[in-house]
Amino acid sequence: MNEYLEIIRQKGLPEVGKTVRSRAHGTLWRVMEKREVWQNVEPEEKSGDPHMVPAVYLTYWRQQEGVRPGVGRMLGYLYTLYDNTFEANWERVD
Numbered sequence: 041m042n043e044y045l046e047i048i049r050q051k052g053l054p055e056v057g058k059t060v061r062s063r064a065h066g067t068l069w070r071v072m073e074k075r076e077v078w079q080n081v082e083p084e085e086k087s088g089d090p091h092m093v094p095a096v097y098l099t100y101w102r103q104q105e106g107v108r109p110g111v112g113r114m115l116g117y118l119y120t121l122y123d124n125t126f127e128a129n130w131e132r133v134d
Contacts, residue, residue: 043094044076044094044096046121047094047095047096047119047120047121048096050121051096051119051121051126051127052126052127052132053074053096053098053119053126054071054098054132055071055074056071056072056073056074057070057071058070058071058132058133058134059071059103059132059133059134060100060130060131060132060133061130061131061133062129062130063128063129063130063131064129067102067103068102068103068133069100069101069102069103069115069130070100070101070103070109071098071099071100072099072100072101072109072110072114073097073098073099073116074096074097074098074099075096075097076094076095076096076097077094077095077096077097077118078092078093078094078095079092079093079094079095079118079120080092081093081122093120093121093122094120094121095118095119095120096118096119096120097116097117097118097119098116098117098119099114099115099116100114100115100116100117101113101114102114102115
């Protein structure tokens with residue numbers, strides 16, 4: 041399976057256009073962009089060689105009454121198979 045699709049499946053990442061809620065603040069955010077990228081990780085102890093792993097970059101736009109999509113606050117985060125940041129910080133709304 042494609043490594044990027046595996047990240048999306050295992051982490052339960054939302055598709056573009058879907059809405060998520062911030063667990064910390066309760067605010068609603070819409071996923072505006074999804075990119076397949078590479079994330080630098082710590083060098084291996086034995087070899088000391090740096091390496092990269094596949095990651096999915098999501099851009100979020102904060103939804104507010106009377107504000108057009110894409111105008112206002114935006115955030116972007118990287119997700120890999122080796123972290124749990126999506127589950128810890130976001131919950132899917134739709």
